[in-house]
Amino acid sequence: MRFSKSFIPTFKEAPKDVVLKSHEYLIRAGFIQQIGSGIYNFLPLGKRVLDKIRSIVKEEMDNSGANEVALGFVTPASLWKESGRFERYGKELLRFSDRKDNVFVLGPTHEEVITELVKANVKSYKQLPLHLYQINLKFRDEMRPRFGLMRAREFIMKDGYSFHSSFEDLKREFDLMEQTYSRIFTRLGLDFRVVFADSGAIGGSGSKEFMVLAKSGEDTICVCDTCSYGANLEAATRIKIAPNTQAPQAEFAKFHTPGVKNIEALAEFFKITSFWTLKAVVKKAIFDEGKSALVYFFLRGSDTLNTTKALNAISGANALIEASEEEIKAAGLIPGFIGPFALRNLTGSPYIYFDNELQDAGNLICGANALDYHFVGVDLSTFEGIEYKDLVEVQAGDLCPMCGESNGGKLYFTRGIEVGHIFQLGTKYSSAMEATFLDEMGKAQPFIMGCYGIGVSRLLSAVIEQHHDERGMIWTSATAPFSVDIMVSNIKDSAQLAMGEKIYTALRAQGIECLLDDRAERYGVKIADFELIGLPFGIVVGKGLQKGEIEIIKRRDLSREVLKISDFVALVAEIKTLVDKCH
Template sequence: MRQSHMLIPTLKENPADAEIKSHQFLVRAGYIRQIASGIYSFLPIGRRVLSKVESIVREEMEKIGAHEMAMPALEPSELWKETGRWTTFGSELMRINDRHQREFALGATHEEVITSIVRNEVKSYKQLPITVFQIQNKFRDEARPRFGLLRGREFLMKDAYSFNESYESLDETYQKMFDAYSNVFRRCGLNFRAVIADSGAMGGKDTHEFMVLSEVGEDVIAYSDTSRYAANIEMAPVAAEYKKTNESPLTMKKTETPDKKTMKDVADYLGHELREGLKSIMFQVDDQFVMAVTRGDHEVNDVKLKNLYNADIVELASEEDTKRLLGTGFGSLGPVDVPEEVEVVADHAVEALTNASCGANEEGYHYTNATPGEDFQVHQYADLRFIQEGDPSPDGQGVIKFARGIEVGHVFKLGEFYSERMNATFLNDQGKAKTMIMGSYGIGVSRTLAAIVEQYHDERGITWPAKIAPYQVHLLSMNPKKEDQKELADDLYETLLEAGIEVLYDDRKERAGVKFADSDLFGIPLRITVGKRAAEGMVEVKDRATGEQSDVESSGITEYVNDWYKGK
């Protein structure tokens, strides 16, 4: 394409609202423009990179036998009411009335619509499994849209849905999808992890998030430094083994700890390590009051507590309830002498402690030399804490590290959540009606694009991986007013196009400095400059990422480019 008549406006300065690199560079290099908060237009080169990601996604979906379809953005509220999500989805779901005051949801996701189609059209186990996908704009009215394409309100997404006759069959589809997602993000050049995630309120079984490692990510991942293990921190089980010391239990003592508010304050005051104190927190787990006890250097993980009790709701107990039951507020709680209504559960690490300190359930006092089994009883020991950096990896290989991640994909075993509520059944090989088993799978296509930029940039602009770049070659004529330069550049442009190479041709009458700066911003992997040596038929080729430059004979340019891209 000739740049002179293309809409690629570049900016010298970072936009005021752009905090992260992908947002800054995608705007500055003319890939996107904001239309409203969290709502963007993709300008021509932006649309091109989006298409590259789309194509990769499409290919990998087709490889596993998923069929592309297209559902509408306008989704009748009746369907969302069948699953209850018209209410539970909350204010992120945008709603619109038509001229007859019929309510529609603006497509945030399509479980309801696809289930309504499949329940009408699929009757027999012979037709299962079915997997479909679509690529289209989705709408979610985020409370705080930010970070450009990372958290928008209208964004491009690939969503897929599978319908299976059994959980075993779902497992197979899920694995295929998992592999396809891995291929997609690998082909996008991303450093990512498939992370065990929380299946949340949807009642599903397995679920993985695909996280691109990045400091600007909103999620924290616990991963093994040697194996492929990775999980959201709240999901990672703790595999640490705790050994009891030879220490003998001493007599428990009540000690005044005036105005010591934090675990650290108390430990310092009593002269022991943080890990020698007990942290006690009161929860309400459905209708049960629970005191969760961990070591002072650990944090209780309420997801684990929830799973332990198989509960619907876990929240901190109110200070009022706490005072009523234990006679004191949050600052001085401990497991000694708690009333029967309160169940004490403790992390495995607590079991290994001897002569620990803990709150005395009396404002301004702590016990020292408290030993579990001797001075207080524990109803149940369990894995209750968040994993920490340095813990052994749950898969037995290596040690846990933390990283931040951008969620670009999500695979989810939905099970029967939607099919049961919407009555999507089929006849099995015995002629019996069975509920379909579903999965859903999403890739944030526009978000992936931003994640790529987060991993591929330097101080001057974007450095696209080969397969994602909007063009393969950025051709520049340094001074198009000079006839020999213009002629050779025009000539090379035609030659490269004819060879099927994607070229952006900066034929503008701009200063060389402007062109070079724009070229670095754009991030096209190879820059070819037609300059002073045009008369000799020599051009300069620059590798955008490494900065390496070399002079190349223009007659061999097609071969040079093809060789360079071979295997990339």
């Protein structure tokens, strides 16, 4: 493409209120422009990147056996009422009425539409499995759209939905999708991690996220320094912490502990590490129809409660909020001195959960539910009916659950941008929408579903967050709108222009996508735009031409190499080799 004939408006100044480099550069380099809050036009360069990403996603999805469809974007509210999400989904679901006062939504996701479609057309287990996907528009009315394409309201997503007659088959497809997604992100040239994600709230038996590693990422992820293990904070686990100090040996007894109101003070008082103390965390759980109840979590004083894990522990709870001191006192407890013994006296069936790592733990010190008193020598194995759950938030340095035992891999935290999410949904939607198939016994069963998403337009941002420098973007070879930017230094020099055209034609004949910068601009403008736009290679046809030389610049490190043009065929072959090698 000729720069002079295309629409690539570039800017020197960063737009206002821009935080991320990807946001700044995509706008400054003329890839996108905002039309309204969180709504963007894709200009020619941005559209080309989008198409490249789209075609890689499509190719890999097709190879995996999934069938591409295009689902209606404007969706009748009735479908969303069937699933129950019309009411439950927050304000991100944009609802409106058409001219006949029928209510519709702008599709933020398409579980309802696809479930309805499959319900209407698939009757037997013989027609399963089935995986349908689309690469299509989505709209989510975000409260605070920001960071450019990273958190837009209108965006392009690849969303796929699979239907199965057994959970085993769902698991097979889920694993296949993990491989497929990994191939997609690898082909795109991204450094990413597959991480375990929380799937507690929706139920279902597992979910994984694909995280592009970048300092600017919104998500904290926990990864192993030795193996490929990764997880979101709310899904991360570890090898059970072993005691690194001697257990405080003591018979069960009540101790006067004046002024000792927190774990630090307690450890200090008994001259032990907080590992041997038992921490009680009281929260208030919110259930359907606004019902609420106090919930009690116990974990080692050296650990921290992860609130998502805590919420997932409570069947039926929608949210966890802080419990006030008054509420705790009203329950008959003494804040700062709560221990498991006191809870025995609570009426009803209180919600009490112990962290998994406390199973049968002994030699503990805990609150005695009396001001300034603690128990020592507490042995949990003497308790009956304790419900153990995974409640702890892992810490940097904890042992990796996958390789910690065998290889001593340790966990650490890093930041990532979520670009994909795969999910074993189970029967959540099919049950709600009465979408069933006949199994081998002729019995109606709800479809067992998986869903799989990739943030296609977000990927433009993710690539750039991972690949940029202070001068601009550095596209990977698979995502670059063109491979080579041929800059004619001075188009008034007819020899330069002719050589630029010649190289342009020759490289295109080799299947190399080129941008020919034939604008009536200074060299300085062209090189700045090259650095900003970030095509993998730049070729400068300038004054060196008089000596029979051109220059090739590698965008990644801005290294330059002088090439002789005496043997033009060899020159073209040399450039092609460089381009092919780059990824």
